[in-house]
Amino acid sequence: MKKYIVLGVLFILPIIAYLFFASGVNNFVKxxxxxxxxxEVSDFHSLNGDTVRLKGKITVLGFLGKHPEKMKGNAFNINQKIYKRFYKFSDFQFVMILPEGMQKEAEELKRELSPLTDMVNWKFLFGKDRDIEELFHSLQSNAALDEDMSTPLVFIVDRERNLRGRKKDEDSGRVLYGFDATSVAELNDKMIDDIKILLAEYRLELKKNNTTNKRNSYLKKLK
Structure with a gap:
């Protein structure tokens, strides 16, 4: 009897361990x-006249409002902690939303950040207050824009224009829709990890597609 128990334990435990770790991997990469x-940001125009879209890009989306000079600290934080770490990844961009007439202020902010990093994937977009509100409301978050059309939160939007985040934040116990750019700790401890997870998810998807394409190509040769 003891022999069968030992054999059963030896057989069952590895299966349980595999299921446990497999579940952990699935949670990690999604x-x-x-x-x-x-x-989509089709109704907005950019600082340099180039076309900017959310579709097909991994986007950090922010709202700088009518007084972007007051948001310089936030911009510096996300530039140093997030942008400099990830901007070289393919299809990664920062999109900062401002009301019409804030072009000069955006240019000034860009000049101040330029000595710190390559600003190639910083995109400043301008639009009417109504369009800014509609874009923000489409996030369906639990936050609200300030009166000047700004928020300290920044958001992660994936290539399919879906908002990504945490369904249960370990600190608040609530859904984490966006990340507080005034908090270096939150950017370090949460936002960096979440972007890593999203990038890993896309890498796995690409690897899977490449494997499938190679297999299909091999099967065609066999025919």
């Missing part, structure tokens, strides 16, 4: 989708 179909 950053939850909180909102599907974030509004």
């Amino acid at each position: 950053l939850p989708v909180l909102t599907e179909g974030v509004e």
